[in-house]
Amino acid sequence: MLDKNAIGRASPPTLNEVEKGAIRRFAEAIGDYNPIYYDEEYARASGYPTIIAPPTFPASFHSAADLRELLGVGIKSLLHAEQGFDYERPIFAGDRIYVSTRVSDVFERPGISGRMDIAVIEDEGRDEEGNLVFRARRTLVVRAAKETP
Amino acid sequence: MPARKLYFEAIRVGDELPALAKAPVDRVQLSRYAGASGDYNPVHVDEVYAKSVGMPSVYAPGMLVMGMLGQLISDWARGGQMRRYNVRFIKMVWPGDTVVCKGRVSDRHGSGGRYFVEIDLWAENQRGELVMKGSSQIQLFYSLEDENRQRSGQSPIVVEVPRESLATAQQASAGGAAATSPSAPEEGEEDDERRTGASSKKTAPREKPAAKTATLPTAKKAKK
Numbered sequence: 001m002l003d004k005n006a007i008g009r010a011s012p013p014t015l016n017e018v019e020k021g022a023i024r025r026f027a028e029a030i031g032d033y034n035p036i037y038y039d040e041e042y043a044r045a046s047g048y049p050t051i052i053a054p055p056t057f058p059a060s061f062h063s064a065a066d067l068r069e070l071l072g073v074g075i076k077s078l079l080h081a082e083q084g085f086d087y088e089r090p091i092f093a094g095d096r097i098y099v100s101t102r103v104s105d106v107f108e109r110p111g112i113s114g115r116m117d118i119a120v121i122e123d124e125g126r127d128e129e130g131n132l133v134f135r136a137r138r139t140l141v142v143r144a145a146k147e148t149p
Numbered sequence: 150m151p152a153r154k155l156y157f158e159a160i161r162v163g164d165e166l167p168a169l170a171k172a173p174v175d176r177v178q179l180s181r182y183a184g185a186s187g188d189y190n191p192v193h194v195d196e197v198y199a200k201s202v203g204m205p206s207v208y209a210p211g212m213l214v215m216g217m218l219g220q221l222i223s224d225w226a227r228g229g230q231m232r233r234y235n236v237r238f239i240k241m242v243w244p245g246d247t248v249v250c251k252g253r254v255s256d257r258h259g260s261g262g263r264y265f266v267e268i269d270l271w272a273e274n275q276r277g278e279l280v281m282k283g284s285s286q287i288q289l290f291y292s293l294e295d296e297n298r299q300r301s302g303q304s305p306i307v308v309e310v311p312r313e314s315l316a317t318a319q320q321a322s323a324g325g326a327a328a329t330s331p332s333a334p335e336e337g338e339e340d341d342e343r344r345t346g347a348s349s350k351k352t353a354p355r356e357k358p359a360a361k362t363a364t365l366p367t368a369k370k371a372k373k
Contacts, residue, residue, distance in 0.1 A: 030216035084235035
């Protein structure tokens with residue numbers, strides 16, 4: 001059973017600079033060759049100020065979060081069960097986005113082999129003016145390490 | 150030249166997104182995705198490690214598959230803005246697997262000059278097994294005219310469009326078998342008489358897409 005007190009625990013915002021090369025490599029890794037991720041001119045002709053990032057690009061952002069610290073347990077394994085994003089606007093090359101991570105929920109759910117510990121982790125990305133850019137939610141099945149302190 | 154854009158007025162509930170069959174996943178792609186995402190979890194890149202924890206091989210991170218399904222949406226919704234994108238990971242994707250991404254418009258609605266379509270999404274492997282399912286909400290301009298107006302600083306075109314899934318349900322419960330959406334897409338090539346006939350044929354299957362192309366996600370949804 002994960003500690004309910006973990007709910008609300010958060011990491012301080014960490015700066016992520018969105019580089020064109022990072023967008024390109026991310027889109028290439030998915031095998032997505034939409035020119036909107038590569039070609040400045042094409043992006044502008046499509047109505048954007050510059051190239052944009054694919055919708056799952058926030059997966060590449062880092063935050064200061066250490067899940068073991070946030071959840072307060074040693075982690076044996078994590079299973080990514082669900083993922084969600086809410087977008088206020090597209091992410092553009094050149095954006096400077098501050099990402100913070102918080103534990104938004106912790107609960108138990110019946111699983112095939114007994115009860116499963118579930119943690120819902122929410123990332124929030126804001127621009128330098130503090131405007132919300134996106135929210136991301138990860139639902140994780142957590143298997144805590146056996147040795148309990 | 151940017152590709153042709155998608156506008157709200159042209160979309161109908163039940164429209165299917167053109168299926169996207171991705172190239173088979175291989176270990177090089179898993180390495181590239183690890184590098185691009187910064188997620189070096191060894192179960193995705195280190196074969197020896199993956200086997201040591203009981204896996205037959207490395208496997209694709211769920212986020213890679215979510216990225217593929219995201220491509221399906223972005224390819225279709227050119228000119229639209231993704232507002233929401235949620236998925237549930239169902240089955241692992243292994244090297245050699247081919248992911249096929251599919252989607253269908255489940256709803257459309259607009260109010261106050263903002264227009265949204267809701268899409269049901271799912272991904273299958275080469276055996277037709279469901280590996281992921283999800284949904285997305287896309288915001289679109291109503292029409293080219295609406296886009297031109299807004300880009301030149303004018304007010305948007307305002308058409309109140311109630312959630313169509315609700316309207317369809319009401320029509321169906323009222324016994325309206327012939328009920329069609331008020332404005333079927335009519336690219337006028339034929340004369341009026343033939344067009345009327347053609348358009349009723351065209352819209353008829355759109356009314357009940359679930360029955361025609363029922364797959365697991367739809368079947369589940371219908372039961373709710």
